[in-house]
Amino acid sequence: MDFELSSEQKEIQRAASSFAQGEFDREVALELERNHQFPLAILKKACNLGFIGIHYPQEYGGQGYGVLENSLIVEAFCRKDSGIGVCLSIANFSSEIILRFGSEAQKKRYLIPITRGEAISAGAFTEPDHGSDITFLNTSAVREGSHYLINGTKTFISNGRIANFAIVLCQTDPLAKPTYRGQSTLIVEKGAPGFDVTELGEKMGLKMTSTTEMSFDQVRVPEENLVGPLHRGFYQVLEFFDESRVMVAAQALGIAQGAFDRALEYAKGREQFGQKLVEFQVTQHKLADMATQIEGARCLVYKAGWNFDQGRIDPKLTSMAKMVAGRVAVEVAQEAIQIHGGYGYMLEYEVERFYRDARITEIYEGTREIQKNTIAGALIGKKG
Numbered sequence: 001m002d003f004e005l006s007s008e009q010k011e012i013q014r015a016a017s018s019f020a021q022g023e024f025d026r027e028v029a030l031e032l033e034r035n036h037q038f039p040l041a042i043l044k045k046a047c048n049l050g051f052i053g054i055h056y057p058q059e060y061g062g063q064g065y066g067v068l069e070n071s072l073i074v075e076a077f078c079r080k081d082s083g084i085g086v087c088l089s090i091a092n093f094s095s096e097i098i099l100r101f102g103s104e105a106q107k108k109r110y111l112i113p114i115t116r117g118e119a120i121s122a123g124a125f126t127e128p129d130h131g132s133d134i135t136f137l138n139t140s141a142v143r144e145g146s147h148y149l150i151n152g153t154k155t156f157i158s159n160g161r162i163a164n165f166a167i168v169l170c171q172t173d174p175l176a177k178p179t180y181r182g183q184s185t186l187i188v189e190k191g192a193p194g195f196d197v198t199e200l201g202e203k204m205g206l207k208m209t210s211t212t213e214m215s216f217d218q219v220r221v222p223e224e225n226l227v228g229p230l231h232r233g234f235y236q237v238l239e240f241f242d243e244s245r246v247m248v249a250a251q252a253l254g255i256a257q258g259a260f261d262r263a264l265e266y267a268k269g270r271e272q273f274g275q276k277l278v279e280f281q282v283t284q285h286k287l288a289d290m291a292t293q294i295e296g297a298r299c300l301v302y303k304a305g306w307n308f309d310q311g312r313i314d315p316k317l318t319s320m321a322k323m324v325a326g327r328v329a330v331e332v333a334q335e336a337i338q339i340h341g342g343y344g345y346m347l348e349y350e351v352e353r354f355y356r357d358a359r360i361t362e363i364y365e366g367t368r369e370i371q372k373n374t375i376a377g378a379l380i381g382k383k384g
């Protein structure tokens with residue numbers, strides 16, 4: 001057993017951290033939040049330095065690294081700024097479905113522009129009536145000659161307004177038994193006639209991201225846009241979650257660490273009753289608890305990433321990492337606000353934003369309850 005990151009991995013971690021220190025400015029972040037703007041210029045720079053799609057093979061613009069290396073980058077970015085960090089980590093959301101199951105032509109057409117900062121992707125699985133349960137979908141894709149005709153509505157889709165394309169999970173056989181055996185993923189490009197994107201209302205956090213409803217009204221998609229074999233979509237998405245949930249866990253880990261960093265610094269500087277906050281044993285215990293929670297989460301996140309890179313698919317471990325890291329991020333950010341007192345409630349001190357951004361990591365890509373179902377299912381040997 002070796003708990004040490006390799007020197008190459010440490011170098012990636014250092015490079016990501018120094019990029020974030022140099023580029024993620026606090027004032028810029030607050031401005032982007034206020035204006036609900038995605039940090040496109042920073043994304044472009046991150047792409048130029050090879051941070052985005054580092055886990056794609058070189059022929060598709062990446063560097064051939066794995067989920068663990070990608071997690072180190074996501075953690076470092078979210079540690080410096082929860083908002084910008086999450087945006088950069090989801091700029092290529094669900095593109096791994098193309099990476100794993102797509103044709104050569106699809107990989108070249110869609111992945112390379114992502115790594116150059118010329119394209120952003122979206123993954124459209126959730127529907128108004130099908131959230132945690134996507135085993136049946138109302139969005140249908142029906143074959144018509146050399147095309148598919150898509151009809152339906154997806155909701156809560158990240159990046160919708162700015163994405164160049166979306167990977168859309170559709171019901172391609174409504175009569176399949178069980179129903180999830182009749183689903184497929186199709187790529188829909190921005191601007192396709194009948195494809196409309198509407199921004200949803202204000203949300204608690206992730207204010208730089210676009211969260212949208214996507215509607216499909218007789219959208220014609222060429223058969224080449226089907227990803228992998230017909231009727232394998234549900235399985236593709238589940239396999240994708242094994243990777244993407246590690247990424248969400250890495251977001252949560254970075255957010256937790258970032259909130260902790262700020263709390264520690266504040267406690268060292270602020271004086272009350274003639275002593276620094278950090279000298280009160282209560283504060284010390286809070287910091288000790290927070291650091292211990294973060295270290296526990298880190299062990300799980302790195303192990304889940306490493307495990308995936310070894311080719312071992314273990315949804316139980318991935319769900320554990322996501323569930324624990326998400327909870328830790330929320331609890332640590334909450335305690336960081338407490339340590340800041342009234343200042344923690346104010347936008348400029350950032351920890352309230354870290355708290356709001358942490359909260360989503362317990363909801364998207366499977367809620368905490370769904371992660372528990374996966375873990376319990378594996379423990380009791382439940383099939384399906």
Ligand SMILES: Cc1cc2nc3c(=O)[nH]c(=O)nc-3n(C[C@H](O)[C@H](O)[C@H](O)COP(=O)(O)OP(=O)(O)OC[C@H]3O[C@@H](n4cnc5c(N)ncnc54)[C@H](O)[C@@H]3O)c2cc1C
Nearest residue numbers: 123124125126131132156157158211363364365366367369
């Ligand atoms: C900001 C944001 C960004 C998002 N981005 C995307 C995206 O890019 N693409 C995408 O496809 N989706 C996205 N989502 C959707 C997200 O994945 C869903 O909101 C999430 O999966 C939960 O679905 P739901 O909201 O319909 O809740 P529901 O499924 O209705 O769940 C409601 C509650 O019931 C619980 N529950 C449901 N089923 C069970 C069960 N079997 N056992 C125990 N408890 C259960 C849930 O845990 C939850 O607490 C995003 C959501 C948000 C808020």
